[in-house]
Amino acid sequence: MAGTSSMIVAGLTATALATVGYLGHRAADTVPPDLRHRSAGSPAPAPTSPRGDTRPTALPPRSGLGQRVVYSLRHDRVWLVDRGDRVRRTFGVSPSTVDPAPGTYRVTSRSGSVTGSDGVPVEHVVRFAAVDGTVIGFSAAVDGSAPVLDPRERTGGIRETRADGAAMWKFATIGRAVVVVP
Numbered sequence: 001m002a003g004t005s006s007m008i009v010a011g012l013t014a015t016a017l018a019t020v021g022y023l024g025h026r027a028a029d030t031v032p033p034d035l036r037h038r039s040a041g042s043p044a045p046a047p048t049s050p051r052g053d054t055r056p057t058a059l060p061p062r063s064g065l066g067q068r069v070v071y072s073l074r075h076d077r078v079w080l081v082d083r084g085d086r087v088r089r090t091f092g093v094s095p096s097t098v099d100p101a102p103g104t105y106r107v108t109s110r111s112g113s114v115t116g117s118d119g120v121p122v123e124h125v126v127r128f129a130a131v132d133g134t135v136i137g138f139s140a141a142v143d144g145s146a147p148v149l150d151p152r153e154r155t156g157g158i159r160e161t162r163a164d165g166a167a168m169w170k171f172a173t174i175g176r177a178v179v180v181v182p
Contacts (some may be wrong), residue, residue, distance in 0.1 A: 037130045057090050060181050064104060068177040069128075069138075069168070071158070073099050080136070080171045088178070089167050093138070094146045094159040100129040100136045105178045110169070118147050123162070124169035128178040131156070138172070140165025 059079050063070045070079040076095050080088040111125040120141050127137035136156040143145075147159050160168060174180070 001122065008116065010175050026129070031152075035129060045182045059087055059090075063181050064177060064179040066177065066181050067133050069107075069172050070179045070181060072181050073102070078158075078164075078168070080167060088171065089162040089164070091160065095149075096136065096147075096155045096157050096159075097151055098131050098134045098136065098156050100124075100180050101130060102180050102182050103158050107172050107174050107176045108180060110172075113142070114149055116141070116157050117153070120145060120147070120158065120159070122159075122162075124165035125157075125170045126168055129156075129180075131147075138165065 003064075003094055019132040030070045056075060056077075057069045059081065060070060060072055062066045063081075067083055067087075068081050070081055070140055071093075072078075073095070076093050076160070077090060078093055078134040079090045082088050097163075105128040107128050109125055111127075112144060113121065114125055116122040120143065122139040122141055127135055132154075134154045136158070138158045140160050140162045142162075144162060147155070147157065
């Protein structure tokens with residue numbers, strides 16, 4: 001009987017490890033190339049979506065007016081937009097496990113540095129929404145890493161590179177519009 005129990009536990013453990021390995025591999029596939037760790041001085045590859053297609057860099061239509069941050073859920077891309085629809089900067093991001101609904105929000109709070117919900121120290125945190133108690137915002141990992149997403153965990157941190165996070169921090173002050181598009 002003890003031998004059977006040991007075999008069941010061993011089988012369950014092997015299955016759990018295989019599942020975690022698979023989920024980790026799938027999560028790594030969703031990290032935008034511009035957030036993957038690169039050696040110093042290596043050029044950033046062309047951004048691609050988790051599906052592998054090239055992400056558009058043109059400002060999405062019907063994405064608001066005036067100075068604003070535009071966040072595309074489909075393309076995991078952000079645009080910092082000045083008056084006259086002039087794009088100041090656009091960049092890829094690594095999404096969180098909880099997405100805000102499409103719509104217009106306002107930056108409600110900011111933090112220079114905190115620990116992210118995944119335990120990673122982050123900086124330039126710009127918060128703009130909440131979904132069922134999960135706060136949604138942009139941030140950059142101090143170590144430059146992208147999050148490893150666990151679909152069972154509710155996280156709201158949309159990860160950017162440190163350089164993009166610094167640009168977001170300067171642009172997205174309290175009250176700035178954040179337009180989320182599908």
